[in-house]
Amino acid sequence: MEVLLKAEDLYKSYKMGPTKVKVLKGANLTVKKGEFAAIIGASGSGKSTLLHILGALDRPDKGIVKFNGQDLNRIPARDLNKFRNKKVGFVFQFYHLLDELNVLENVYLPVMAGTSIPGWFLCRKWAKNRAKELLEQLGLSERAKHKPYQLSGGERQRVAIGRALMNEPVLLLADEPTGNLDSATGNSILEVLESLNKAGQTIVMVTHDERIAKRAGRIVKIIDGEIKGA
Amino acid sequence: MYKITLALKYFLKRKISYFAVLAVTLCVFIVVIVMTVMNGIVGDFKQNNYKVTGDCVVGTSSLVGFAYYEDFIKILEQQKEIAFVAPVIKSFALIRPKGTNTDEALEILGIDPNSYSEATEFGNTLFYNRSSVSDIFKVRSDPNLVGCVPGHSVLKISQTGYSDRTRISRYAYSISCFPLTAKGAPADAGTSMVRTKTFYVNDISRSGLPRIDGSIIYLPFDQVQKLCGMDGPTKRISRIHIKFQPEVKLRKGCEIVRSLWEEYSLQKQTETQAFLLGTVTVQNWKEFRRDSIAPMENEEAELIVMFGFVGLTTVFIVLVVFYMIISHKSKDIGILKSVGASKKDMIELFSIFAFFVGLLSSVIGLFAGWLFLLNINRIEDWLYKKYEFQLWDRAIYAIGDIPNRVNFTILLIIAAAAILACLVGAFFPSWQAARKHPAEILQVNQL
Ligand SMILES: Nc1ncnc2c1ncn2[C@@H]1O[C@H](COP(=O)(O)OP(=O)(O)OP(=O)(O)O)[C@@H](O)[C@H]1O
Ligand SMILES: [Mg+2]
Numbered sequence: 198m199e200v201l202l203k204a205e206d207l208y209k210s211y212k213m214g215p216t217k218v219k220v221l222k223g224a225n226l227t228v229k230k231g232e233f234a235a236i237i238g239a240s241g242s243g244k245s246t247l248l249h250i251l252g253a254l255d256r257p258d259k260g261i262v263k264f265n266g267q268d269l270n271r272i273p274a275r276d277l278n279k280f281r282n283k284k285v286g287f288v289f290q291f292y293h294l295l296d297e298l299n300v301l302e303n304v305y306l307p308v309m310a311g312t313s314i315p316g317w318f319l320c321r322k323w324a325k326n327r328a329k330e331l332l333e334q335l336g337l338s339e340r341a342k343h344k345p346y347q348l349s350g351g352e353r354q355r356v357a358i359g360r361a362l363m364n365e366p367v368l369l370l371a372d373e374p375t376g377n378l379d380s381a382t383g384n385s386i387l388e389v390l391e392s393l394n395k396a397g398q399t400i401v402m403v404t405h406d407e408r409i410a411k412r413a414g415r416i417v418k419i420i421d422g423e424i425k426g427a
Numbered sequence: 428m429y430k431i432t433l434a435l436k437y438f439l440k441r442k443i444s445y446f447a448v449l450a451v452t453l454c455v456f457i458v459v460i461v462m463t464v465m466n467g468i469v470g471d472f473k474q475n476n477y478k479v480t481g482d483c484v485v486g487t488s489s490l491v492g493f494a495y496y497e498d499f500i501k502i503l504e505q506q507k508e509i510a511f512v513a514p515v516i517k518s519f520a521l522i523r524p525k526g527t528n529t530d531e532a533l534e535i536l537g538i539d540p541n542s543y544s545e546a547t548e549f550g551n552t553l554f555y556n557r558s559s560v561s562d563i564f565k566v567r568s569d570p571n572l573v574g575c576v577p578g579h580s581v582l583k584i585s586q587t588g589y590s591d592r593t594r595i596s597r598y599a600y601s602i603s604c605f606p607l608t609a610k611g612a613p614a615d616a617g618t619s620m621v622r623t624k625t626f627y628v629n630d631i632s633r634s635g636l637p638r639i640d641g642s643i644i645y646l647p648f649d650q651v652q653k654l655c656g657m658d659g660p661t662k663r664i665s666r667i668h669i670k671f672q673p674e675v676k677l678r679k680g681c682e683i684v685r686s687l688w689e690e691y692s693l694q695k696q697t698e699t700q701a702f703l704l705g706t707v708t709v710q711n712w713k714e715f716r717r718d719s720i721a722p723m724e725n726e727e728a729e730l731i732v733m734f735g736f737v738g739l740t741t742v743f744i745v746l747v748v749f750y751m752i753i754s755h756k757s758k759d760i761g762i763l764k765s766v767g768a769s770k771k772d773m774i775e776l777f778s779i780f781a782f783f784v785g786l787l788s789s790v791i792g793l794f795a796g797w798l799f800l801l802n803i804n805r806i807e808d809w810l811y812k813k814y815e816f817q818l819w820d821r822a823i824y825a826i827g828d829i830p831n832r833v834n835f836t837i838l839l840i841i842a843a844a845a846i847l848a849c850l851v852g853a854f855f856p857s858w859q860a861a862r863k864h865p866a867e868i869l870q871v872n873q874l
Pocket of ligand 1: 212
């Protein structure tokens with residue numbers, strides 16, 4: 198299978214006062230198209246950090262991330278925004294929906310964020326329809342006009358997945374998508390991800406739970422800032 | 428597009444933005460009122476100065492005056508740009524109200540009532556003879572007596588006393604002048620030094636300018652000329668007031684008069700009293716009344732500076748409010764950036780928000796200010812009756828009613844300034860927030 202993502206020798210550290218916390222110490226990872234990979238590791242092992250770097254939400258101190266053969270370091274900041282908008286979808290543990298927008302608006306937010314005002318008026322109809330379709334797929338048709346605070350955790354996470362899928366990203370990055378949910382609800386979210394993967398969606402998921410990781414096609418471990426892959 | 432939608436939603440859903448609106452509204456409200464009133468006061472004041480001056484003045488500040496004015500007046504009257512011309516004599520005199528022993532030094536102005544009230548708006552400042560200006564010096568009870576017109580605060584009686592015309596005609600002044608020769612020497616040296624005559628109050632002038640109303644007595648032109656020793660074979664006056672035709676621009680008109688005067692004074696170079704012509708200047712009304720207008724303009728400038736500070740306060744209020752709003756919204760910034768929004772987008776988002784705050788505040792503030800101004804005189808009357816509190820001291824500002832004509836240019840400027848203040852106040856916090864790394868924001872939120 199074709200390689201979608203290749204991370205080579207990633208280093209990342211954070212300054213915590215006088216000390217420097219080294220989080221990633223030469224992490225390597227390859228993700229192929231259509232794969233469902235789970236990154237597993239202890240709390241604080243740098244899973245989120247790695248995921249953010251893979252999705253160009255953060256830059257590594259050293260090392261290269263190649264996306265479809267393109268070095269993310271070489272993309273200027275302005276185009277990185279476009280990259281995040283079009284190529285990747287993020288799902289976070291705490292859903293991270295915008296409280297002021299309703300469910301439907303939250304789902305089509307990436308289209309609005311990626312278009313100018315005239316551009317938005319041209320594709321508005323399409324975007325709303327696509328958002329409605331996604332909500333239907335995710336079983337949230339009835340909830341389109343609701344505000345995030347009116348939804349349960351599982352429902353919110355499904356809205357977040359809808360948002361991540363809105364621009365048909367090549368890569369879906371999920372950071373402990375079930376971390377805040379009970380196991381039954383978490384299960385339903387995993388089922389959604391599984392079915393997406395079956396339909397060809399490449400997914401990288403971060404978790405600290407072995408049982409959840411097993412649902413993915415492939416498990417990589419992050420230990421001491423390095424990937425000990427399987 | 429989401430920026431407008433989201434900005435609008437933040438604006439409507441966050442209570443704190445109403446505080447920002449309230450604060451900015453108050454600033455707008457205050458600025459509108461004070462600027463309108465002050466602008467009105469200054470405008471009225473300038474207008475009053477114009478009214479007592481006419482368009483242009485050819486004259487000297489020397490007490491001796493200048494000669495050969497009659498031919499020059501004839502020349503002026505022939506100009507198609509010039510509507511009216513009035514010769515005036517100004518001097519100082521000792522004034523003793525009839526029945527007292529106290530003298531007061533005041534200004535006397537010798538005028539021909541008809542020409543003077545054509546060249547200036549003197550006629551409109553009168554209490555009784557507005558429609559019959561030529562009669563102001565004619566004492567009705569006795570044609571042999573000569574009338575005078577004091578400024579309303581020279582005649583020290585209350586306004587209610589004016590209504591009784593026979594009562595004011597009981598007031599008279601004995602006016603003493605020190606006549607001077609053309610060289611400035613006492614004209615009557617060796618005899619009595621002063622020339623004295625009694626004038627009977629026949630009308631009262633109120634120009635709205637405290638300095639003029641409190642220090643001038645208007646007298647008949649010929650009488651003053653005699654009193655000051657400016658009569659004789661070569662008559663002298665102090666100045667000529669000129670009113671241009673309505674369509675003539677002030678600058679153009681003054682230029683015409685200036686060149687006429689230059690030419691004329693050259694012609695008269697060989698005359699015996701030609702030396703007096705050198706002291707004569709041609710001034711437009713603003714230059715002529717500069718001593719009186721300049722302090723008022725200074726005050727207006729100070730006021731504008733003061734309200735610059737009000738604007739600065741607005742900026743700070745908005746800054747603080749935006750810091751609070753944005754610190755609550757940093758999660759949203761992280762989210763928006765994770766779906767591809769740029770730094771610029773974030774600044775724009777909060778700028779639009781600030782624009783809404785500024786716009787709504789301006790609209791409310793201007794409207795409230797306008798309502799308040801409509802009723803300002805009623806409100807002030809009420810305050811005065813109830814608490815003896817006066818917003819604008821009448822003695823200082825010389826106004827009857829508080830001016831409340833709304834100047835739409837000023838309103839527009841204030842609205843624009845309020846919106847700008849909001850944008851400036853919002854810029855710094857939104858720029859700071861926009862710089863934040865999304866990964867960090869979302870990370871911190873997870874902890
Ligand atoms: N912005 C930051 N500033 C300082 N330290 C940070 C920052 N982000 C992460 N860290 C530190 O880096 C380490 C790794 O963080 P990271 O969030 O990647 O771990 P994680 O594996 O996702 O943990 P968890 O399972 O709890 O989510 C932690 O010790 C964390 O405190
Ligand atoms: Mg994490």
